[in-house]
Amino acid sequence: MFRCVCFALALINIHFLLSADSVSAKTYRVYFLGGQSNMDGYGYVNKLPQDLNQPVPGVMIFHANPAPDGVPVDGRGIWSTLKPGHGAGFKSDGKANVYSNRFGVELTFAQALKKQAPEENIALIKISRGGTSLAIEAAGDFGCWDPDYEKGTGKGRGINQYDHFLAGMKRALQTQDIDQDGQLDTLVPAGIVWMQGESDAVYSEEIARQYEANLKRLMDLIRATLLTDDLPVVIGRISDSGDNPEGKVWKHGEIVRAAQAAFVENDKRAALVTSTDRYGYSDKWHYNSDGYLDLGRKFAQALWKLPQE
Secondary structure, three states: OHHHHHHHHHHHHHHHHHHHOOOOOEEEEEEEEEEOHHHHOOEEHHHOOOOOOOOOOOEEEEEOOOOOOOOOOOOOOOEEEOOOOOOOOOEEOOOOEEOOOEEOOHHHHHHHHHHHOOOOEEEEEEEEOOOOEOOHHHOOOOOEOOOOOOOOOHHHOOOOHHHHHHHHHHHHHHOOOOOOOOOOEEEEEEEEEEEOOOHHHOOOHHHHHOHHHHHHHHHHHHHHHOOOOOOOEEEEOOOOOOOOOOOOOOOOHHHHHHHHHHHHHOOOOEEEEOHHHHOOEOOOOOEOHHHHHHHHHHHHHHHHHOOOO
16 A cells, blocks of 8 residues: 555665665666466466576576465565576465466566577566456455555455565565675666456456556556656556357456557557467466467567667
């Protein structure tokens, strides 16, 4: 909720300043990966090609523990070298990671960025949770990214996905030596990758039509958290498997797709990835392994084409 914003920004700002003052610091370009289940990732690790089924040198990741709304604020995670297992089912207790047998866009996203700029160090912050919405009315049992959404009792009262996001960002950016080499690191915000919108396309036309405004608000808040007002943003367009006797899985998906396009059209530092329409599915909601491999590359390519300053 908004009560967390000023404290989180202050801590992040302190970290950036400390890092910038270190002459020997290594510089990392930081990318935030967020959204719902197709950002979580449902690709199978055992289907990865050999060059991706191993750690990715020069790429660090902070993957925050996924948490539901209405529980005490979480955000637990650790910085570690990127490797397979950061898909659905990943967990962290803030001391160690528990890797899953799934992967998302992070592997090919990082690989493509390294190919484009092999001399750069890459840092990813991944915070996502399946089923989450932007609209409060579409939260269901999965959660909501709206800072004003309130659920739960006791210490969990009022805690939502935005609170967990701030907690994860705070933990990630307070770490002054993310690669544990004994030197302070400089973290430079470089981009936002957002894959979400399906949950906002389920309930009603009215909810779906709120999506553009809700998306703009959240991207503005994430940019503010990273202290970069015009930080490049890449949006993954939602698509539909059609695996539903009644027709499309996402009843109002076309409205949300149009809203995503409108957001990008009105934001000079945003891009839309549309290759999702061509992907196969592993179930009625999630792309197959090849889809996640391609989507990661497409996100990197789209970011690379956006103006960086």
